[in-house]
Amino acid sequence: MSDQIPFVNYLALGDKPHLVANECTSCGARFFDRRNACASCSGTEFKDAAISTQGEVRTFTIVAFAAPGVDVPYISAIVDCDGTSVRANLVNVPADPDHVKVGMPVKLTTFPIGKDEEGVEAINFGFEPAA
Amino acid sequence: MGSEDVYILGIRMTKFGKHKELDTVDLATEATLAALKDGGVTMKDMNIIAAGNLMGGAMPIAQVIQKACGQTGIPAYNVSNACATGATALRVVCMSIKAGESDFGLAVGVEKLAGAGLLAGGARKKDGKSWERSGRYGAVASVDGRIGTDIMPGVFAQIGMEYGHKYGGANFELFAEISRKNHSHSTLNPLAAYTKEMTLEEIMGDIMIAYPNTRPMCSANCDGAAAAVLVSGTKLKTLSLEQQRRAVKVSASILTSDPYEEACQVLPNVNTLTRAAAKQAYEAAGVGPKDLDLVELHDCFATAELVHYDNLMLCEEGNAVDFFKSGATWRTGTTPVNVSGGLQSKGHPIAATGIANVWEVCHHLRGEAGPRQIEGAKVGLAHVIGLASACGVHILESNSA
Numbered sequence: 001m002s003d004q005i006p007f008v009n010y011l012a013l014g015d016k017p018h019l020v021a022n023e024c025t026s027c028g029a030r031f032f033d034r035r036n037a038c039a040s041c042s043g044t045e046f047k048d049a050a051i052s053t054q055g056e057v058r059t060f061t062i063v064a065f066a067a068p069g070v071d072v073p074y075i076s077a078i079v080d081c082d083g084t085s086v087r088a089n090l091v092n093v094p095a096d097p098d099h100v101k102v103g104m105p106v107k108l109t110t111f112p113i114g115k116d117e118e119g120v121e122a123i124n125f126g127f128e129p130a131a
Numbered sequence: 132m133g134s135e136d137v138y139i140l141g142i143r144m145t146k147f148g149k150h151k152e153l154d155t156v157d158l159a160t161e162a163t164l165a166a167l168k169d170g171g172v173t174m175k176d177m178n179i180i181a182a183g184n185l186m187g188g189a190m191p192i193a194q195v196i197q198k199a200c201g202q203t204g205i206p207a208y209n210v211s212n213a214c215a216t217g218a219t220a221l222r223v224v225c226m227s228i229k230a231g232e233s234d235f236g237l238a239v240g241v242e243k244l245a246g247a248g249l250l251a252g253g254a255r256k257k258d259g260k261s262w263e264r265s266g267r268y269g270a271v272a273s274v275d276g277r278i279g280t281d282i283m284p285g286v287f288a289q290i291g292m293e294y295g296h297k298y299g300g301a302n303f304e305l306f307a308e309i310s311r312k313n314h315s316h317s318t319l320n321p322l323a324a325y326t327k328e329m330t331l332e333e334i335m336g337d338i339m340i341a342y343p344n345t346r347p348m349c350s351a352n353c354d355g356a357a358a359a360v361l362v363s364g365t366k367l368k369t370l371s372l373e374q375q376r377r378a379v380k381v382s383a384s385i386l387t388s389d390p391y392e393e394a395c396q397v398l399p400n401v402n403t404l405t406r407a408a409a410k411q412a413y414e415a416a417g418v419g420p421k422d423l424d425l426v427e428l429h430d431c432f433a434t435a436e437l438v439h440y441d442n443l444m445l446c447e448e449g450n451a452v453d454f455f456k457s458g459a460t461w462r463t464g465t466t467p468v469n470v471s472g473g474l475q476s477k478g479h480p481i482a483a484t485g486i487a488n489v490w491e492v493c494h495h496l497r498g499e500a501g502p503r504q505i506e507g508a509k510v511g512l513a514h515v516i517g518l519a520s521a522c523g524v525h526i527l528e529s530n531s532a
């Protein structure tokens with residue numbers, strides 16, 4: 001019975017939601033997309049690597065003007081999760097530069113973005129301030 | 132290294148801005164004929180054409196230009212390399228001349244972009260009736276705005292913010308001040324799309340696009356074209372003294388792409404390839420950053436200009452903020468940057484940009500820049516970067532000394 005699905009393939013749900021990268025077995029480079037080969041060493045063998053759910057904001061922007069249909073403002077960030085960089089929104093924090101700082105500690109969180117007509121709920125991830 | 136030296140014989144850009152009455156062909160033809168006239172040659176002299184136009188779809192712009200103003204049967208290369216498209220066209224012609232295959236060549240970039248809005252992260256489609264995975268991330272719906280941002284003002288905001296945090300000193304006001312410089316420079320450039328002086332308050336108080344980039348801190352979408360006629364050193368010696376005096380030497384023509392490093396597929400790394408291109412260019416030209424009389428660099432956003440001071444080694448590593456604060460990059464400074472007004476005010480008709488930047492440098496090296504002339508300019512650098520990613524660097528030297 002699965003009435004929830006992850007928004008992207010690299011998000012693992014369950015008791016402890018986390019991100020899963022394709023890790024090159026030759027050089028250890030990590031990727032979140034479907035891979036044919038490694039961009040670092042051209043290797044073709046990959047294994048799953050669980051990504052730390054704790055991270056630090058490496059950089060961010062607050063998007064105030066976006067394409068039609070995209071809710072603004074939102075905070076786009078690159079989060080350093082124990083050496084692996086992740087692109088995500090920052091959530092559960094006011095979208096203003098007084099509340100968001102480069103270097104702030106954050107942790108992964110998940111939330112529903114809506115149901116389809118069959119009642120299946122898609123679950124996305126973001127990062128929120130780690131208290 | 133190639134055996135032939137390469138020179139720019141003729142080069143022109145159209146006015147950048149809204150050209151309601153002119154289409155892509157009109158603009159490309161205007162720039163092409165003007166560049167040929169500037170060089171004192173005709174289409175019949177050309178041995179190769181390379182041209183780019185990103186927004187025209189599959190249209191082979193090089194052949195379209197030939198059909199508009201001279202079909203001579205020469206090899207035509209249609210190039211596409213994001214915002215580095217114009218520089219890539221130029222480089223293709225340089226390579227052909229260096230290799231001894233061509234005496235003369237033509238490079239053209241043209242774009243109709245006025246009113247185009249955001250160029251990436253298109254309108255979000257309504258989510259499907261049932262979730263279906265698509266794309267390399269297996270997303271069930273559009274990710275832009277849900278998992279970070281696709282839009283360029285946001286991507287380059289993050290690039291600038293990262294630099295600012297790594298080395299300190301960069302804040303909203305500093306980035307706005309960079310934009311103020313370029314808007315101030317633009318008042319002297321009659322070919323710029325926008326030529327209005329702006330105060331810091333006006334820039335910071337304008338519509339926020341992606342913090343810290345407000346609207347005037349973003350490159351201006353506009354229409355425009357630029358074209359260059361290149362010639363081999365051997366051929367140039369057979370031309371008139373006037374043509375030889377006005378010719379500008381291409382001391383370095385470099386193109387790089389981004390090497391792999393951690394995070395580069397999460398946020399484009401514009402630093403690695405720009406630094407590599409700059410290093411190769413300085414080595415090829417036998418000049419250093421201190422020798423540059425002016426620089427046109429790819430200020431697609433105010434946040435980008437700061438990091439490229441460092442990437443082009445105009446300052447010590449990590450020192451871009453102090454370098455800017457010293458006044459070095461104003462037209463009165465030691466290393467004037469973007470005296471054309473830059474992409475933020477001159478405008479950024481994508482495929483034309485990489486040739487228009489070279490035009491600006493040539494204009495000064497020839498001593499023909501009128502009220503905005505950088506006096507005594509002998510050496511200049513033109514830089515462009517396109518995601519994700521291509522970097523073009525050209526070093527140009529006056530031939531009149």
